[in-house]
Amino acid sequence: MTTAQPRTDLDVQPTPLALLLLGREADPASERGVDCPGDLPSPSDPDLVARARAAKEKLGDKVFVLGHHYQRDEVIQFADVTGDSFKLARDAAARPEAEYIVFCGVHFMAESADILTSDEQKVVLPDLAAGCSMADMATAEQVAECWDVLSEAGVADQVVPVAYMNSSADIKAFTGKHGGTICTSSNAKRALEWAFEQGQDPATTKILFLPDQHLGRNTAVRDLGMSLEDCVVYNPHKPNGGLTAEQLRDARMILWRGHCSVHGRFSLESVEDVRARVPGVNVLVHPECKHEVVAAADLVGSTEYIIKTLEAAPRGSKWAIGTELNLVRRLANRFAEEDKEIVFLDRTVCFCSTMNRIDLPHLVWTLESLAEGTLVNRIEVDKETEDFAKLALERMLALP
Numbered sequence: 001m002t003t004a005q006p007r008t009d010l011d012v013q014p015t016p017l018a019l020l021l022l023g024r025e026a027d028p029a030s031e032r033g034v035d036c037p038g039d040l041p042s043p044s045d046p047d048l049v050a051r052a053r054a055a056k057e058k059l060g061d062k063v064f065v066l067g068h069h070y071q072r073d074e075v076i077q078f079a080d081v082t083g084d085s086f087k088l089a090r091d092a093a094a095r096p097e098a099e100y101i102v103f104c105g106v107h108f109m110a111e112s113a114d115i116l117t118s119d120e121q122k123v124v125l126p127d128l129a130a131g132c133s134m135a136d137m138a139t140a141e142q143v144a145e146c147w148d149v150l151s152e153a154g155v156a157d158q159v160v161p162v163a164y165m166n167s168s169a170d171i172k173a174f175t176g177k178h179g180g181t182i183c184t185s186s187n188a189k190r191a192l193e194w195a196f197e198q199g200q201d202p203a204t205t206k207i208l209f210l211p212d213q214h215l216g217r218n219t220a221v222r223d224l225g226m227s228l229e230d231c232v233v234y235n236p237h238k239p240n241g242g243l244t245a246e247q248l249r250d251a252r253m254i255l256w257r258g259h260c261s262v263h264g265r266f267s268l269e270s271v272e273d274v275r276a277r278v279p280g281v282n283v284l285v286h287p288e289c290k291h292e293v294v295a296a297a298d299l300v301g302s303t304e305y306i307i308k309t310l311e312a313a314p315r316g317s318k319w320a321i322g323t324e325l326n327l328v329r330r331l332a333n334r335f336a337e338e339d340k341e342i343v344f345l346d347r348t349v350c351f352c353s354t355m356n357r358i359d360l361p362h363l364v365w366t367l368e369s370l371a372e373g374t375l376v377n378r379i380e381v382d383k384e385t386e387d388f389a390k391l392a393l394e395r396m397l398a399l400p
């Protein structure tokens, strides 16, 4: 019998974030990730709802609670407004009387809210470990190195960066500094068109799309009529991104190798399977899904588009939705009375695990701390980063 020896030659490291989800320890390798510094109420406390309500009432207009579409129901019930990350950040900026903005979402969203709100407003994230795996896939160091690679290949002055809203403040600042813009899944087409017009020669202008390769590819191919061959993928874990100078010179879209771990799970098989299971179903997916999923779907759009499409759908229609499960379940319940059948695109459960970190105990702890005058879990972007990130966001707001 042989005894298993511990392996010391592993070349694949476990993802720290996945381990973090099991416990409450710090995770320095994630976008952010630290232990909750206070005493959380027990999840089984039967008074959690009453406690959250009481603390919120005590705070009154001083607090404004934002709830991203992918949040749990137990948290969403306390949101003053719901929406996607950009809408929520703008809503917060439109409520200057609110001293505390409690962002029930993930870290990059709280950063964006801090960038867009006044200096007097304090943005709070109920669990600092609620990061975003996609945002984690592009760090400031990696992107700076990529720019060096583009410079060495002689193409940097033809490249305009476009960063998806789902990126850290550092990446938004990089984009602002290098003449680029931010985009959401609603305005990605307009952002790319604008970016191509910024170069001296639109025919040779290239876009560095960060950090979601799927949104970049889907927008370029579906909306702008480019071919898949116009796109290359820059892998920050390979020397020179895994690309030759010639490939970089020939490309029109340089896609960062990042993806959403939730939307990336949907496959062509999911689409074929649901069409077989639910005759007459309309497949509606988010553009963060893989290109083959988007190509096989009937409709593609942002979370706001998904909601509007279902609102306008005729009674008796059937829908398979490819986005985060909390939202799909809420929509299925909401539209059941109108006889609209809404199913999740995949057979397996697919929550965003980091979004789900914001639960009722964290929200109660946050609201009670604020009501007692203790500012907790503040998210604050430094001035220089904020200025450049704001520049990129303002370019987005000015998009035609």
Ligand code: SF4
Binding pocket: 070, 106, 131, 132, 133, 134, 135, 166, 260, 261, 262, 263, 324, 352, 353, 354, 355
């Ligand atoms: S759903 Fe995807 S992009 Fe959104 S927070 Fe979760 S991992 Fe990030």
